[in-house]
Amino acid sequence: MIEVKNIYKSFDDNDVLKDVSSVFEAGKTNLIIGQSGSGKTVLLKTIVGLHEVDRGEVIYDSRSFTKMHGKERKDLRKEMGMLFQGSALFDSKTVEENVRFPLDMFSDMNMSDRIDRANFCLERVHLENANHLYPAEISGGMQKRVAIARAIALNPKYLFCDEPNSGLDPRTSIVIDELIQEITKEYNMTTIVNTHDMNSVMGIGEKVVFIANGEKCWEGTNAEILKSDNERLNDFIFASKFLKQLRAGS
Numbered sequence: 001m002i003e004v005k006n007i008y009k010s011f012d013d014n015d016v017l018k019d020v021s022s023v024f025e026a027g028k029t030n031l032i033i034g035q036s037g038s039g040k041t042v043l044l045k046t047i048v049g050l051h052e053v054d055r056g057e058v059i060y061d062s063r064s065f066t067k068m069h070g071k072e073r074k075d076l077r078k079e080m081g082m083l084f085q086g087s088a089l090f091d092s093k094t095v096e097e098n099v100r101f102p103l104d105m106f107s108d109m110n111m112s113d114r115i116d117r118a119n120f121c122l123e124r125v126h127l128e129n130a131n132h133l134y135p136a137e138i139s140g141g142m143q144k145r146v147a148i149a150r151a152i153a154l155n156p157k158y159l160f161c162d163e164p165n166s167g168l169d170p171r172t173s174i175v176i177d178e179l180i181q182e183i184t185k186e187y188n189m190t191t192i193v194n195t196h197d198m199n200s201v202m203g204i205g206e207k208v209v210f211i212a213n214g215e216k217c218w219e220g221t222n223a224e225i226l227k228s229d230n231e232r233l234n235d236f237i238f239a240s241k242f243l244k245q246l247r248a249g250s
Helices: 040-048 071-077 095-106 111-124 142-151 172-187 200-204 231-237 243-250
Strands: 003-012 014-024 029-033 055-060 081-084 158-161 189-194 205-211 215-220
Touching: 003 040, 014 040, 014 055, 014 205, 029 040, 029 172, 029 200, 040 189, 081 142, 095 111, 095 142, 095 215, 111 142, 142 172, 158 172, 172 189, 172 200, 205 231, 215 231
Parallel strands: 014 215, 029 189, 029 205, 081 158, 158 189
Antiparallel strands: 003 014, 003 055, 205 215
16 A cells, blocks of 8 residues: 655646645555646656655555655665556567566576566566567567566566556557556555556546646546546546547446
8 A cells, every 4th residue: 555645746836746645555556647737747756756755745555655765765666666658678678688677686586586587477468479579579569568577577566657558559558457457456566557548547447546736636436437526527537529428328
């Protein structure tokens, strides 16, 4: 579980986050949604420590990340997995080498065990035969699956996904969403997904936090979204014709 308590964050004179509080539960896909510039990306970066809070606290399973320094933070970061928006694979490394990278950096495993772990993670994302290929030789969806395999290589307790479906077609996006949800439940991870993809919200949004103008304006489940009377939330989610029709039929 990750808790954010009364988070404030400003850049120069711009208040980006204003008194944001929420709890992200283990074993669930927790989604942060909002328009571009709403503050959702800053919130995610604040949770993982890429930005320091001005006020407030970030707590990982009763451990205050905000109050940690140095080695304590480094040790906690070993429990985190990151799935970046553009996959962020190393072009000069094979698929297997990309997945093995965090193991090479942070684990005490010998090389044989690291290779075995990388292969296990690739099997988990259904890429058993892609070990020796390079990122340029595989599709965008396969690259995302490699990035997921790398993110879980250290068996993290916490998984962070920044726009995981960016640049993917709808069918592949569903595959990635379902894979993230399956892995979250399988390993009982606390997963936080930053997205503006309403298909993801309706598909895997077990907990949804809506950010607008730096404030938490609504939170609930994907089932509750369709019944919400929050005006700003409705302006955001029912912008598409498809969702308007979905709500009309619910």
